Amino acid sequence: MADPLDKATSKAPATLGEGCLSRYDPEDMGPEVGTEFPDAAQLWEKLQQDSDENPE
Structure with missing residues (x-):
């Protein structure tokens, strides 16, 4: 079975931590x-307007 990551179109960014x-x-x-x-x-x-109109 082929590796699905071989078909990736872009590289993932580096990670920290x-x-x-x-x-x-x-x-x-x-x-x-x-x-x-x-x-x-x-x-x-x-989203801010929606949260102001519907406080929980």
């Missing part, structure tokens, strides 16, 4: 690894 403290290295992230999200600010504002 180990175990449950492992996280992606922000210095190694960019648009080529899928971190581009131009509508993030608009989504954040909408």
Whole structure:
């Protein structure tokens, strides 16, 4: 059986830390690894408005 990772289209960013403290290295992230999200600010504002209207 072929390795499914051989077909990956982009490389994963480097990680920092180990175990449950492992996280992606922000210095190694960019648009080529899928971190581009131009509508993030608009989504954040909408989520904030929704949470203000429906406090739990």
